[in-house]
Amino acid sequence: MGFSADEASSAINRCGSDASFLELADSIRAAQMAEDEQDLFKEISGYDPSRDKKRIWFEESWKPGKRGRPRTRTEYEKRLPLGxxxxxxxxxxxxxxxxxxxxxxxxxxxxxxxxxxxxxxxxxxxxxxxxxxxxxxxxxxxxxxxxxxxxxxxxxxxxxxxxxxxxxxxxxxxxxxLPIPPLTIHEALPATKKWWPSWDKRTQLNCLQTCIASAKLTERIRTAIVNFGDPPPPHVQQFV
Known part of the structure; x- marks a missing residue:
């Protein structure tokens, strides 16, 4: 099928020596498509994973003398390079x-x-x-x-x-x-209902991030809520 020896060897390492020919061919083709995707994003968006220009640009924009730190995702996207x-x-x-x-x-x-x-x-x-x-x-x-x-x-x-x-x-x-999965935050995480603020109308998660917030960030959120009444002003709600 025109696969190189290196591609065949890598596929055997991924799938095991007892994998069928079709499984190996599938694995090789998937690896080729992944490489094509990387090349595609370089061509279309100018993105180079080895340099991570987006991260460099974002850090530069926070330095003194620049336009200040973007406060919202919309503001951040507006500052991205053209395209x-x-x-x-x-x-x-x-x-x-x-x-x-x-x-x-x-x-x-x-x-x-x-x-x-x-x-x-x-x-x-x-x-x-x-x-x-x-x-x-x-x-x-x-x-x-x-x-x-x-x-x-x-x-x-x-x-x-x-x-x-x-x-x-x-x-x-x-x-x-079946079984039908939970469709709301409170259905998925029942313990959150007791502590959920009445002004937060979200019923579903808008992102999934598998990490724990730092103590510093948690303290900033606590301070922002304590310093204002209930409900807090819109800009505090947005921050929280």
């Missing part, structure tokens, strides 16, 4: 339910896959929905020109995360997996 904040949103559906979810029967759609993508074997690629302009179009071009499916996880989980998927999986007769 980095140009997000491709023209094709995102509203509501973002992809080709149809079991809870949204009215939005079920049909699609016709190219002959070369008719499975099996099936494949699946996922990334953030709000990518720079042209990125999803290029992903599709590498994957049989399959139309991306954009879905917001808020419709089936306690988190709201907008994701895009390119796949050749069947989309007919979708059904909810």
């Amino acid at each position: 980095r904040n140009e997000l491709s949103a023209h094709s995102l559906p509203n509501p973002m339910v992809g080709f149809g979810l079991p809870t949204h029967h009215r939005h079920v759609t049909q699609r016709k896959l190219p002959e070369g993508a008719l499975g099996p074997p099936y494949f699946y690629y996922e990334n953030v929905a709000l990518a720079p302009k042209g990125v999803w179009e290029t992903f599709s071009r590498f994957l049989y020109d399959i139309e991306p499916e954009f879905v917001d996880s808020k419709f089936f989980s306690a988190s709201a995360r907008k994701r895009g998927y390119i796949h050749n999986l069947p989309i007919d007769k979708r059904f909810r997996l």
Whole structure:
């Protein structure tokens, strides 16, 4: 199939010496696609992982004499170099339910896959929905020109995360997996209900970050709440 000896050796290391030929070929192709993706982002957005220009630029903007530290994500994105904040949103559906979810029967759609993508074997690629302009179009071009499916996880989980998927999986007769997962923060984390402030109207997580806040940050949040009444002013609510 034209794979190099190094690619074959790496695939055997990843999958094991008892893996089938098809499994090894799948692994090699996945590695090639990952490399293509890195090259793609360099070409489209000018991003170089070895230098991390975004981090360097962000740190520079905090130094004295600069324009000051960005206070919000919107302000930060406005300061990004041209092209980095140009997000491709023209094709995102509203509501973002992809080709149809079991809870949204009215939005079920049909699609016709190219002959070369008719499975099996099936494949699946996922990334953030709000990518720079042209990125999803290029992903599709590498994957049989399959139309991306954009879905917001808020419709089936306690988190709201907008994701895009390119796949050749069947989309007919979708059904909810059991047991049905919690759909709100309080359902997922019941202990939070007792301490949840009445002015915080969020019902779902808007991000997932697997780390613990530092004592310094926790103290800043505590001080901000203590120094103001209940409810605190909007800018304090936004900070918290």
